[in-house]
Amino acid sequence: MRRTKLFIVWLTLLLLPLGGAVASPEIQHWKTSNGARVYFVAAPQLPMLDIRVVFDAGSARDGKLPGLALMTNALLDAGAGDLDEEAIAERLEGLGAQLSSSALRDMAMVSLRSLSDVRYLDPAAAILARIIGEPRFPEEVFQRERKRLLVSLRAEQQSPGDIASKAFYRAIYGEHPYASPVNGTEESLQALRRSDLQRFHQRYYVAANAVVALVGDLTREEAEKLAEKLVAPLSTGTGAPSLPAVKPLAGAVEKSLPHPSTQTHILLGQPGMTRTDPDYMALYVGNHILGGSGFGSRIMTEIREKRGLAYSAYSFFLPMRRKGPFQMGLQTRNETAAEAERLLREILVRFIEEGPTEKELIAAKKNITGSFPLRIDSNRDILEYIAMIGFYGLPLDYLETFNQRVEAVTGEAIRDAFRRRIDPQRLAAIRVGGRE
Amino acid sequence: MQQTKRFLSLLLLCISLLPPLLWAQVHEFRLDNGLRILVKEDHRAPVVVSQIWYKVGASYEHDGITGVSHVLEHMMFKGTKKHGPGEFSRIIAENGGRENAFTGRDYTAYFQQLEKGRLEISFEMEADRMRNLLLPPEEFAREVKVVMEERRMRTEDNPQALTYEQLNAAAFVNSPYHHPIIGWMEDLRSLEIDDLKEWYRRWYAPNNATLVVVGDVDPQAVLELARKHYGPLEPSELSPPKPRIESRQRGTRRVTVRVPAKLPYLVMGYKVPVLKTAEAEWEPYALEVLAGILDGGNSARLSRRLVRKQQLAANAGAGYDLYAMRQSLFLLDGTPAEKHTTAELEKALRAEIERLKEEPVTAEELARVKAQVVAGKTFERDSLFYQAMQMGTLETVGLGWRRMEEYSDKVAAVTAEQVRAVARKYLVDDHLTIAELKPLPLENDTGNHGKGEADETH
Numbered sequence: 042m043r044r045t046k047l048f049i050v051w052l053t054l055l056l057l058p059l060g061g062a063v064a065s066p067e068i069q070h071w072k073t074s075n076g077a078r079v080y081f082v083a084a085p086q087l088p089m090l091d092i093r094v095v096f097d098a099g100s101a102r103d104g105k106l107p108g109l110a111l112m113t114n115a116l117l118d119a120g121a122g123d124l125d126e127e128a129i130a131e132r133l134e135g136l137g138a139q140l141s142s143s144a145l146r147d148m149a150m151v152s153l154r155s156l157s158d159v160r161y162l163d164p165a166a167a168i169l170a171r172i173i174g175e176p177r178f179p180e181e182v183f184q185r186e187r188k189r190l191l192v193s194l195r196a197e198q199q200s201p202g203d204i205a206s207k208a209f210y211r212a213i214y215g216e217h218p219y220a221s222p223v224n225g226t227e228e229s230l231q232a233l234r235r236s237d238l239q240r241f242h243q244r245y246y247v248a249a250n251a252v253v254a255l256v257g258d259l260t261r262e263e264a265e266k267l268a269e270k271l272v273a274p275l276s277t278g279t280g281a282p283s284l285p286a287v288k289p290l291a292g293a294v295e296k297s298l299p300h301p302s303t304q305t306h307i308l309l310g311q312p313g314m315t316r317t318d319p320d321y322m323a324l325y326v327g328n329h330i331l332g333g334s335g336f337g338s339r340i341m342t343e344i345r346e347k348r349g350l351a352y353s354a355y356s357f358f359l360p361m362r363r364k365g366p367f368q369m370g371l372q373t374r375n376e377t378a379a380e381a382e383r384l385l386r387e388i389l390v391r392f393i394e395e396g397p398t399e400k401e402l403i404a405a406k407k408n409i410t411g412s413f414p415l416r417i418d419s420n421r422d423i424l425e426y427i428a429m430i431g432f433y434g435l436p437l438d439y440l441e442t443f444n445q446r447v448e449a450v451t452g453e454a455i456r457d458a459f460r461r462r463i464d465p466q467r468l469a470a471i472r473v474g475g476r477e
Numbered sequence: 478m479q480q481t482k483r484f485l486s487l488l489l490l491c492i493s494l495l496p497p498l499l500w501a502q503v504h505e506f507r508l509d510n511g512l513r514i515l516v517k518e519d520h521r522a523p524v525v526v527s528q529i530w531y532k533v534g535a536s537y538e539h540d541g542i543t544g545v546s547h548v549l550e551h552m553m554f555k556g557t558k559k560h561g562p563g564e565f566s567r568i569i570a571e572n573g574g575r576e577n578a579f580t581g582r583d584y585t586a587y588f589q590q591l592e593k594g595r596l597e598i599s600f601e602m603e604a605d606r607m608r609n610l611l612l613p614p615e616e617f618a619r620e621v622k623v624v625m626e627e628r629r630m631r632t633e634d635n636p637q638a639l640t641y642e643q644l645n646a647a648a649f650v651n652s653p654y655h656h657p658i659i660g661w662m663e664d665l666r667s668l669e670i671d672d673l674k675e676w677y678r679r680w681y682a683p684n685n686a687t688l689v690v691v692g693d694v695d696p697q698a699v700l701e702l703a704r705k706h707y708g709p710l711e712p713s714e715l716s717p718p719k720p721r722i723e724s725r726q727r728g729t730r731r732v733t734v735r736v737p738a739k740l741p742y743l744v745m746g747y748k749v750p751v752l753k754t755a756e757a758e759w760e761p762y763a764l765e766v767l768a769g770i771l772d773g774g775n776s777a778r779l780s781r782r783l784v785r786k787q788q789l790a791a792n793a794g795a796g797y798d799l800y801a802m803r804q805s806l807f808l809l810d811g812t813p814a815e816k817h818t819t820a821e822l823e824k825a826l827r828a829e830i831e832r833l834k835e836e837p838v839t840a841e842e843l844a845r846v847k848a849q850v851v852a853g854k855t856f857e858r859d860s861l862f863y864q865a866m867q868m869g870t871l872e873t874v875g876l877g878w879r880r881m882e883e884y885s886d887k888v889a890a891v892t893a894e895q896v897r898a899v900a901r902k903y904l905v906d907d908h909l910t911i912a913e914l915k916p917l918p919l920e921n922d923t924g925n926h927g928k929g930e931a932d933e934t935h
Contacts, residue, residue: 086521089855118775126785130776135845137852140775156852185788188815192791195739196812199636199919301737301919302634304626336554336566346563349622352630372630404571411573414592418522419859 065440066423068430069261075248077272080427081255081264084420090157090257091424092166094173094271095432097281098149098245101218101362106233108190108225112183113238113246114144115190117151119182122171122274126182129168138165140172146219147362148432149245152424157258166267173246174274183235191230202372204298205306205473212294212469213311213366217287247278252431256424287312287364294469305378305474306370309385311467313358313367316433323458324358326450329405330397331389332356332369337404339388344371350381356389362433367463375475382470390465396456410444503868503878504696506703510712511684514703515868515878516696519861525692526861527599528588529607530869533680535658536582536803537718544660545668545676547580548617548624552673553587554578555616557609562616565602572598582658583802584873590862593693600706607681608710617670625666628659636738636914644912645806647732648746652723652803682713687872691865723748723804730910738916743819745826746806748908749899752799752876761799762887763895764807764903769846770838770896771795771809771829776845778829779811789817789825802874807904819913833900837893850888 066082073079100110118140119126133140138155151173155165197203207222214220225233253268290311314324325333332340332355344354351371359365369389373381397405417423417440430439506514534546556562569576572595578587589599632638642657649655660668688707690699726748752761771779772795779793793811809830813822857863868878 084521087855087858089859127776127781130774130781131841131845134774134776135841135848137848139852139856154856156855161852185785188788189784189791192740192812192815199737199739199916201634303629304634334570336563337570342563345623347619349619350626352623352627373626374629404567408570408573411571411592411595412575413573414522414524415573415575415590418524418861421859 065438066417068427068437068440069264070431070437071265073248073253073269073272075272075275075277077248077251077253077268077275078431079253079255079264079268080431081259081261081268082423082427083259083261083264084256084423085258087420088157088258089154089420090162090255090259091152091154091420092169092267092271093150093152093254093424093428094169095148095150095252095254095428096246097147097250097432098241099145099147100221100223101146101284102241102245102281103218103221103225103229105229106225106237107221107229108223108233109229109237109241110149111144111223111225112186112190112230112233113178113241114142114149114151116178116182116186116238117142117172117176119186120177120179121168122175122177124168124171125179129172133165133168136161136165140169144223146223146365150428162267166271170271170274174272176242178235178238178242180235183238187230187233190224191227194224194227194230197224201300201302201304201306201473204300205308205370205471208296208298208471208473209308209310209368209469210366212296212471213290214287217363218284219287219361219363219365244278245281246275248272248275249278249280251275252428254424254428254431256420256427284363289464290467290469292467296470297472297475299476300473301476302474303374304372305375305472306372307378307382307385308368308370308471309382309389309468310366310368311463311469312364314360314462315362315364316360316429317435318360318364320458320462321360322446322450323454324462326402326405326409326447327392327397327455327459328356328358328367329409330401330455331392333358334405334408339392340369340371340385343384343388344381348384350377350384354381354385372474378472378475382472386465386468389463393456393459393463393465396452396459399452402450402452402455406447406450409447413444504700505878506700508683508704508708510708510710511682512703512707512710513687513872514700515687515689515872516694516699517691517864517868518694518696519691519858519864520693523593523693524590524861525593525596525690525694526588526590526865527596527603528586528689528865528869529603530584530586530687530689530873531680532583532685532873533585533676534581534583535656535660536653537680538653538656538660539718541664542668542672542676543656543664544624544658545672546585547659548621548665548668549673549676550578550580550585550587551620551624552612552617553606553610555613555620556611557605558611559605559609560602562613565606568598568602574599580658582654584870586869586873588862588865596690596694596699597702597706600702604706604710607683607686607707610677610681612670612674612677614670617673621665621668624659625662628662628665632657632659633662636734636736636916637742637744639736640734640742640912640914641744643732643734644744644746644910647730647912648726648748648806648910650724651721653718653721654723654803654805679713679716682715683707683710684712685715687869689865689869689872691861691868726908726910729906732910732912733915734912735915735917737919738914739919740812740914741819741916742810742812742914743822743826743911744808744810745823745909745911746808747904748804749797749807749903751801751803751805752880753802753874754804759887759891759895760899760902763891763899764797765799766843766846766888766891767833767896767900768795768797768807769849770833770842773846773849778842779809779826782829783811783822783825784814787825788814789821790814793822793826800870800874800876800880806910823911830900830904833904834897837897840893843891843893843896847889850885854885
């Protein structure tokens with residue numbers, strides 16, 4: 042039976058008609074016995090497997106201790122079950138497996154890439170289960186990693202781009218949990234205790250708060266068994282509570298931070314949209330035209346192509362659980378900073394007033410829909426998508442219907458959405474540099 | 478049970494006419510005008526990546542025109558008679574493609590990723606700009622400003638990148654690896670459109686290029702398409718640059734970089750052979766394994782000993798590029814942990830080198846490095862782009878794409894004794910250059926700053 046199904050999927054990929062409906066990977070979804078949500082795509086072509094376990098345990102859950110979510114995530118592999126950190130590293134690397142972990146504002150995740158041959162996969166997956174379920178957070182490792190994180194905070198202070206980004210989140214989010222930096226502050230890290238990590242893990246690293254994404258050479262039956270094993274050490278627990286809504290900026294915010302750099306980094310923006318936003322497609326396609334698509338976008342054309350003011354100039358919406366940032370940015374030599382910022386503002390105002398031209402809209406749609414096959418051309422890409430679909434609770438046909446939804450966007454819908462959602466009078470403006 | 482599964486997978490592959498061996502095969506062609514063509518089939522998704530690699534890069538440049546290869550790469554998007562400035566990018570975008578270009582020390586490459594049916598669009602325009610670039614002076618005047626901004630962003634305002642740039646400048650005296658890929662700022666300022674015209678005329682020709690195509694394609698059809706578009710292009714008479722072999726280093730060199738920064742940083746480079754220059758072919762592979770012993774993951778020595786055990790370093794790494802075209806550097810770098818100094822870090826890094834010379838690496842360590850290489854061979858097949866990159870690099874530096882296939886076997890053959898032998902022979906003080914970043918307060922003004930080896934991107 043399995044043979045028949047996969048064979049058909051594969052044939053569909055091969056016989057895909059140009060420009061016609063695009064075959065999306067078939068996403069299978071179920072829950073483990075303790076309540077973790079699993080998303081699986083069978084990809085039998087390469088003898089490997091990608092696993093990602095995502096928890097609603099990003100820095101938005103830090104509370105009064107910025108850096109807590111990141112430290113908890115970073116220390117998962119620093120000793121788990123009966124294995125110390127050296128044993129974990131040695132065993133996984135001895136199996137040729139690749140482990141990585143990261144914490145963002147919404148999510149914290151652990152990913153593992155392994156050969157799918159059971160001789161490698163079984164022991165690697167067993168270690169992964171212990172890492173997410175039975176971390177020990179040894180005190181001496183905690184002390185050491187905190188010091189290292191403090192060093193990385195100092196490294197950021199010599200990077201105008203990092204300084205600007207941190208100030209930007211603070212400016213647009215105020216009291217919202219998204220305001221504080223994922224990697225914490227000097228004070229909050231000093232205040233952190235090992236017991237905070239243990240509590241955080243107990244609360245958030247639970248099955249009801251977890252999404253398991255699997256892409257690779259497994260049958261459904263094998264994937265079910267594997268997912269069950271991976272989350273077995275987790276208690277069922279409960280999902281994380283919903284985050285507060287993001288308030289719009291009360292007015293314009295201006296912040297100029299002097300830095301001894303040859304360039305000034307400029308960021309402009311405000312809270313943008315959520316992953317499940319009703320305006321998602323209009324804002325996404327609109328931003329593609331405004332500054333999201335690199336060459337050909339208005340920002341790139343005006344700032345770089347016509348005037349040579351910057352190497353990189355862009356705008357984006359980062360959709361999150363609550364409204365993620367809408368951000369425009371560039372870096373230019375200090376002498377041209379004022380001119381570049383003025384242009385960036387003008388481009389935005391004009392775009393909001395006029396919306397895209399018909400020609401721009403057609404070109405954007407062609408690019409977005411035409412590049413669909415590239416978005417899902419590797420196991421890595423598919424893993425990213427299904428983890429995202431699972432985490433934000435998007436429909437399983439999200440990929441299948443993606444192009445239709447892009448096609449449905451009109452120029453008027455873009456103009457309308459930008460008018461309602463982006464207020465150029467209430468932008469946060471961050472400038473870092475200027476003191477050469 | 479597992480056996481059943483393998484059996485089924487194998488069956489599937491047979492049904493789909495893609496047994497793994499055939500799949501991995503590279504088809505090799507050469508057009509009459511000298512263009513080399515490499516095609517690799519991968520039918521997992523209906524997409525294709527096309528890359529065109531030119532044998533030219535920063536190491537082909539000479540004093541006064543440094544950065545010209547990279548600026549020319551930028552100008553390749555500024556129009557031909559057929560397609561005006563920016564048209565190339567616009568047409569690829571409209572066809573749902575992704576495209577960009579990158580310049581390295583030993584190559585300049587341009588790429589497009591497309592739905593498989595649109596490969597011809599890439600060929601048509603890429604062939605056009607191989608011979609028919611216009612290089613309008615007003616476009617150049619703007620674009621060179623963009624490149625200066627790029628240099629400011631990547632290097633001038635990045636203390637570690639500045640330090641690395643100085644390391645190369647001190648380590649290499651006669652070798653063109655002395656110069657940064659992006660070029661010195663002063664050279665960028667004095668670059669003229671005629672410098673670019675000359676550079677373009679000299680290097681952009683079918684007999685100086687390799688076309689690499691990976692994806693859901695039929696190799697014969699790709700060849701036909703390439704004939705149609707690249708076939709009519711005239712070859713050039715090529716005159717390779719002078720050898721400029723690096724003169725022998727006779728003692729440790731030290732440079733200091735003082736710029737506003739928050740953290741000290743240390744980077745050390747030993748001059749070592751690469752595949753292209755090695756007398757004995759196993760030596761570069763032994764250096765590759767040595768790099769893995771030091772920095773191949775969390776269980777490797779630098780993380781384990783310097784970061785976790787001694788806690789001298791906040792981070793520490795090692796790097797080696799065995800596919801460089803010229804004698805290159807085996808790099809060690811790191812940031813001291815809190816309350817530790819670059820002097821302590823240097824001592825600890827040197828102690829690790831001494832240890833490699835004294836004791837053979839353990840069987841477990843060697844096995845771990847090899848396990849990662851073997852698994853990596855499967856993992857890398859998940860990325861068409863990476864596979865094309867490997868083939869393009871190897872072909873362009875003159876090693877030939879087959880090295881890619883040999884890699885894991887050659888690494889697997891390295892012994893602990895060979896690792897010790899290359900450490901003893903090459904990681905020696907007389908061939909060492911050390912660059913240190915000494916932070917000035919971020920609050921004070923400093924004036925002039927003087928890049929990384931990472932490729933520059935369009």
